[in-house]
Amino acid sequence: MEDEEQRVLNELNLGISELDDQHQAFFLHMVGLRRALIDGMGGRDKLMKTLRFLQGWVQDHFQAEERLMRTHNYPGILVHRLEHEKFAKVVAEFSAKARDLDERGEVTSFLAVEVEHKLENWLTGHIKKMDLKMAEFVKGSS
Ligand SMILES: [Fe+2]
Numbered sequence: 001m002e003d004e005e006q007r008v009l010n011e012l013n014l015g016i017s018e019l020d021d022q023h024q025a026f027f028l029h030m031v032g033l034r035r036a037l038i039d040g041m042g043g044r045d046k047l048m049k050t051l052r053f054l055q056g057w058v059q060d061h062f063q064a065e066e067r068l069m070r071t072h073n074y075p076g077i078l079v080h081r082l083e084h085e086k087f088a089k090v091v092a093e094f095s096a097k098a099r100d101l102d103e104r105g106e107v108t109s110f111l112a113v114e115v116e117h118k119l120e121n122w123l124t125g126h127i128k129k130m131d132l133k134m135a136e137f138v139k140g141s142s
């Protein structure tokens with residue numbers, strides 16, 4: 001991982017290892033997708049793999065956070081869960097679109113760039129806006 005990428009990850013560190021590992025796995029997939037695009041491989045295989053990974057990831061990761069929020073009676077749980085649901089929908093929509101295009105052999109690198117860009121920005125913003133606050137609360141109450 002590049003220095004810049006590592007620096008950004010440090011800023012987003014929650015100090016809760018299960019969740020940090022999951023965030024890191026997400027970013028590593030995005031880095032992989034970006035590299036595949038830069039290498040001029042079109043990113044098609046990588047895009048399909050990334051989307052398959054993400055569909056499992058949204059389940060596992062969001063459940064882990066929501067479990068923690070319930071355990072600690074976190075007051076912001078409803079808003080936070082709503083954001084998770086919206087994102088899971090975005091992932092499902094991208095996946096459906098990519099599968100559809102893939103069947104017709106029409107997955108383009110434009111789609112891969114769009115996916116990479118939107119999803120990565122979402123997670124970065126979400127961690128800053130919501131996960132960090134949740135982590136502060138959880139660590140303070142345990
Ligand atoms: Fe998270």
Ligand SMILES: [Fe+2]
Nearest residue numbers: 065126130131
């Ligand atoms: Fe979250």
